[in-house]
Amino acid sequence: MKIRKYFELIKGGRETDRIADFVNADIPNQASPSSKHPSKSVMASNSSSIPSVAQAVPSDPASSRAWLFATCVIAAVIPAKHVFADEEDTLNVVAGAGVTYDSNLFRVSNDPESDIISYANVGLRLDKRYAQQRFQFDITETASRYSKFSELDFDALDYRGAWLWHLSPRVSGTLSASRSENPVPFEDTLGIGRRDVRTNENYVFSLDAWVSGGWHLLLGASAEEQTSEQPFQSTPDFRSVSGETGVRYLTPSGNSITVTQRLIVGEYLHSVLDPIISVNDDYRQYEGELQANWILNGYSTVSGRLGWVERKNDIATQRDFSGPVGDLGYRWTPTDKLGFEWIASRRISVYQRVVSSYVVDNVLSFTPVWRARDKVSLRMRLEVMERDFRGGVVASSVPPRRDTRTTAQVGADWMLLRSIALGVSLEQQRRSSNESTANYDATVASINASFQF
Secondary structure (H helix, E strand, C coil), X not given: CHHHHHHHHHHCCCHHHHHHHHHCCCCCCCCCCCCCCCCCCECCCCHHHHXXXXXXXXXXXXXXXXXXXHHHHHHHHCCCCCCCCCCCCCEEEEEEEEEEEECCCCCCCCCCCCEEEEEEEEEEEEEEEECCEEEEEEEEEEEEEECCCHHHCEEXXXXXXXXXXXXXXXXXXXXXXXXXXXXXXXXXXXXXXCCCEEEEEEEEEEEEEEEECCEEEEEEEEEEEEEECCCCCCCCCEEEEEEEEEEEEECCCCCEEEEEEEEEEEEECCCCECCCCECCCEEEEEEEEEEEEEECCCCEEEEEEEEEEEEEECCCHHHCEEEEEEEEEEEEEEECCEEEEEEEEEEEEEEEECCEEEEXXXXXXXXXXXXXXXXXXXXXXXXXXXXXXXXXXXCCCCCCCEEEEEEEEEEEEEEEECCEEEEEEEEEEXXXXXXXXXXXXXXXXXXXXXXXX
């Protein structure tokens, strides 16, 4: 497959080699301006020193992770001058831990099973400016453990690197690479209680050229790959490359309007052509969208996106789909301590079963936040999502499946110290469907703590 060749060219080598590239970043050691908002991102580096590091990395995955984190800890501890994180710190060590209770772990309609999940993570964050360039590095290892269903335990390695580059005051962009590991939500696995950790890798290049006045020319290219432990999911694994072009207009007050066209060329992985469930190999997706961000006054802003998505499959054309997508958001902050946000969105995504090829999600959400004290904030989120299953490949007298999911959450966050934060939340979920086996109720309670040094 041509897509595989393109993707492998972008990825360029073993995973340990790529990680070594990030760890061995050859960033000039010079004084840099302070950053008011340290990023969680990561940046890749000068390739001249990579070979020696890559050779030193063990080929065994477990040993590679141990080697990597030993390197991170040494790099973080040796130059440390302060116990707590500071806004001017270039390098920070981050850690966190939490416990979650879930009353219906597998999201089933009958005989729900509860469990307590605990997790702990440790990571490294780097944010370095050099002249007009900015390099960022973020890597985290997370261990999740289940009290009752230990077969679901997993360890995740996430990282992201970014080079925020500037050729001149008029030409800038981003070059980034990222990787994440997350369990597939059980609400999407049709009650199958097997562990399924999904890995996503992304490589992105973007360019913003200031042409004249408020006009900007936008260009971008990216590659993405998704792989899962369990094949033949309703959202199948894939590999894709994409390119996009657009125009943006910025007003002196900071408002913007953007028009973008995007083409995605992809292939499904681990799929088998089936006369009933027609899973295809290759596809093309065309996307066009209009975005706008507008500051109405000092207290409120409006953001919106209106687009059209069209996917065409090379083999199983009965899986083709198209339709409008978009979102509209309004944020209102009447005081420094109080904020409200309303969002309405419409999404289209692949969901391949016998009775569906894709789903349409219509979502409404409301999120108020109250900063009760300087270090304490209270939050709430209410959300309603209607999901329609469309594009069945087999004729059926049964109406297409339709779900309605409601979510209500309350939480509190407390900055105990400058580098230590605590959080608690309580969430109630309910899904009702015209397919009785898809109904469920779940209560999720969690407490967590995070540290940054």
